[in-house]
Amino acid sequence: MRLILLLILASGAWPASAQDSMPPAPYAYRQLDDPAQEAKAQDLMETLRCLKCQSQSIADSDAPMAGDMRSQVRIRIAAGEEPEEIRGWLMERYGDYVSYKPEVSSTTWPLFAGPLILALIAGALLWRRLGRKR
Numbered sequence: 001m002r003l004i005l006l007l008i009l010a011s012g013a014w015p016a017s018a019q020d021s022m023p024p025a026p027y028a029y030r031q032l033d034d035p036a037q038e039a040k041a042q043d044l045m046e047t048l049r050c051l052k053c054q055s056q057s058i059a060d061s062d063a064p065m066a067g068d069m070r071s072q073v074r075i076r077i078a079a080g081e082e083p084e085e086i087r088g089w090l091m092e093r094y095g096d097y098v099s100y101k102p103e104v105s106s107t108t109w110p111l112f113a114g115p116l117i118l119a120l121i122a123g124a125l126l127w128r129r130l131g132r133k134r
Contacts, residue, residue, distance in 0.1 A: 027074035028067030034078075041074045044083040047100045048073070048090060057100070 032038040042059060048069065050061035058066040058073075069090070076086045090098050102108050 025068045025071030027071040029070075032074050032078055037077050038074075040083055041070075041077045044077070044086060045070055045073055048087070049098050049100055051094060051098060 032041060045059035046057050048058045050056045050058050050063055050066040050069075052063040052065050053061045056066075058069045072090075073086055076089075077083070087099055087101075091103075096102055096105065096108055102111065104112055
């Protein structure tokens with residue numbers, strides 16, 4: 001029984017260790033040769049969230065996934081794509097969570113409407129309460 005449990009645990013750890021032993025993507029830690037393109041890439045990477053780390057941009061993260069995302073950003077910038085096109089591609093691939101600059105869409109509108117609705121309700125309650133005291 002212990003042997004089976006040990007084999008199950010070992011088989012679950014093997015894919016995770018294989019993922020971390022992969023070499024980093026080509027542009028994960030290497031900058032582009034053109035300073036203007038690298039500046040564009042850096043600006044974009046500062047606004048993209050690492051999906052593995054909490055509250056860290058892909059520019060600041062050391063996670064392998066963030067390195068892959070940095071590499072993709074640099075490759076696409078070098079190919080001539082605009083930063084907003086790349087952001088759109090990453091949001092399509094990973095979801096709205098990847099961007100620190102969310103866009104209003106069918107899934108994110110409550111994030112934008114919620115605070116406004118709460119402010120209106122609070123204002124109505126205050127107006128009603130202050131109106132009764134007079």
